[in-house]
Amino acid sequence: MEQLAPLLSATLSARELEIARHARHEPALLSGAHETGHWDARFEAWLGRGTARAFIGGRAALLAVTRALGLGAGDGVIIPAFTCQCVVNALRFAGTQPQYADIETVGFGLDVAAVERAITTQTRAIMIQHSFGLVGRDFEALLALARSRGLLIIEDCAHALGARYQGQKLGTFGDAAVFSFERSKIITTIHGGMAVAHGATAGARLQALAAQAPLPASEHTLSQLDSVEHDYWVRVANDPAKAAWAREHFAATLMPQMWPEEFRGIHFSRYEERMPSAIARLAHSQFDRLDTILAARRQQAARWQAWAQRAAYATAAVVPGSEPVWLRFPVWRDAALKAQPHALARELGVEVGVWFTTPAHPQPSVQAHCPQGMDACARVLNLPTLLPAGHRYAGA
Ligand SMILES: Cc1ncc(COP(=O)(O)O)c(C=O)c1O
Structure with missing residues (x-):
């Protein structure tokens, strides 16, 4: 039977395969962040507004921007009742209290009337999630509501790299934004993400958080590079023999999409980590396309x-x-x-x-x-x- 077209890792090419194979032998790429700095600068220039820093996932980026905005214990953040556990985890790990509001069903964004009902005295921010890379029906009304109530806006652009509204890139409308390069996203580094903060104070805080953030242990980065190779052969290259080899060869080192701690809602180290150079190189390479x-x-x-x-x-x-x-x-x-x-x-x-x-x-x-x-x-x-x-x- 013909292979089903994949939902995951479809943007990997022979170029990323070569990068992954090469990087595993380069300590500076595995355990350094020099190229990550170049990637941050490139992303910032592309977005055209704000301070951008790469973390090891969109969830880690969300934790970082929540902190950069000064949100913490007791602060309520409105989220759509159509999201994933890593979003809830990141907000909780920052100490904030996620507050669910309903969505509208034509653009899968927050329903502005439901958000108004969900706002409490505790609420400090609204997370606007651009599901499937769409702009929600009430996007403008949500921005106006946040302004009128003095609430911060976090744009969750995990699905929406490159999308625009009125010619302006998503991720530039609020006080902060996150992007994701996880397997299932517009481009993939298996795990990776971008934190964006707007305004001088949050920007400076984000810079400091990224500068202090540890890099993943090199065995984690090696496992991520293995996963690039695995996903290339299994999901992209149309070569059944190589796919069978990759399934067996990488079975023990494949990186999961979520870890057991996350399913249990336990704060764990990967939400704190910065992106290493090897992974930034994979992002650069796909960003060219x-x-x-x-x-x-x-x-x-x-x-x-x-x-x-x-x-x-x-x-x-x-x-x-x-x-x-x-x-x-x-x-x-x-x-x-x-x-x-x-x-x-x-x-x-x-x-x-x-x-x-x-x-x-x-x-x-x-x-x-x-x-x-x-x-x-x-x-x-x-x-x-x-x-x-x-x-x-x-x-x-
Ligand atoms: C809407 C949304 N936001 C945030 C994330 C977190 O991104 P990441 O998987 O890069 O941590 C995801 C992840 O899959 C997501 O679907």
Whole structure:
């Protein structure tokens, strides 16, 4: 049977394979941050506003920006009832109290009326998550609400690298932002992320936090490089023999997407770590191809749009003035199909994603005051937008 088009690591190429193989023999790349400094500067210049620092994940970046904004014990941060456990963890590890508010169901962003209802005297910030790389229906209204109530805005751009609203890049609208380069993201370093702080005070705090942050132990970085090689052969290169070899060869050293401590909500060291040079080099390399990657994702999303329209499946609406990046193509189906997505995967010839299955995916979480978020968790599936060249899929 033809391999299903992957949801993960699809942007890895032979170039990243070579970088990973080379870096494992270079102590300065494994245990230094010299190239990370260049990457920070490149990202900052690309974003055009704010101070940017690379951490070992979007979750670590979220912890860092929360601290850089001066948020801590007792501070409430509004989050959508359609997110993942690492977001909740990062906010809790900073000492803050996540406060759920419901989402709207056309752009999967926070519903502004629900946010107004969720604000308490404790609330200090709103986290605007650009799910699937879309701009939510109430984006402007949320920015205005935050301004009128004196609340900080954190943009969660983990899905939205390169997306824009009114010509301006997402990640530049609030007081801070985070980006992710995890396996499932627009580009991937297996794990990686960017923290962005706006304004002199938060920017200086973020700089200091990054300067003090430890680098991962080199065996962790080696495991991450192994994972690049594994994912290249298993998910990207169309070579069954090499894929079988990689599965066996890297079985013991593969890096997980989440660690056992995280599932238990225990604060652990990887939320504190900076990105080492070897990983920054992988980010640089894929960033060179960002425009091509985004164009391909948008093209495939348009094909999925046509497919959804023909089948009368509900999907997302594109907010006027927004340029989404379509990390995934979301589609509303029924709960039974979401519980067994393999059937749809076989039918379409692509892996099918389930983000998010609960408001703190994958941890059980029921937010009864957020019925739309709960409904999306029960029924929204998502499809990959970066398919291997020449891949035949049933939505054509
Ligand atoms: C919406 C959202 N925010 C933040 C994160 C955290 O990013 P990372 O996996 O790089 O830690 C994720 C992760 O998967 C996510 O889906």
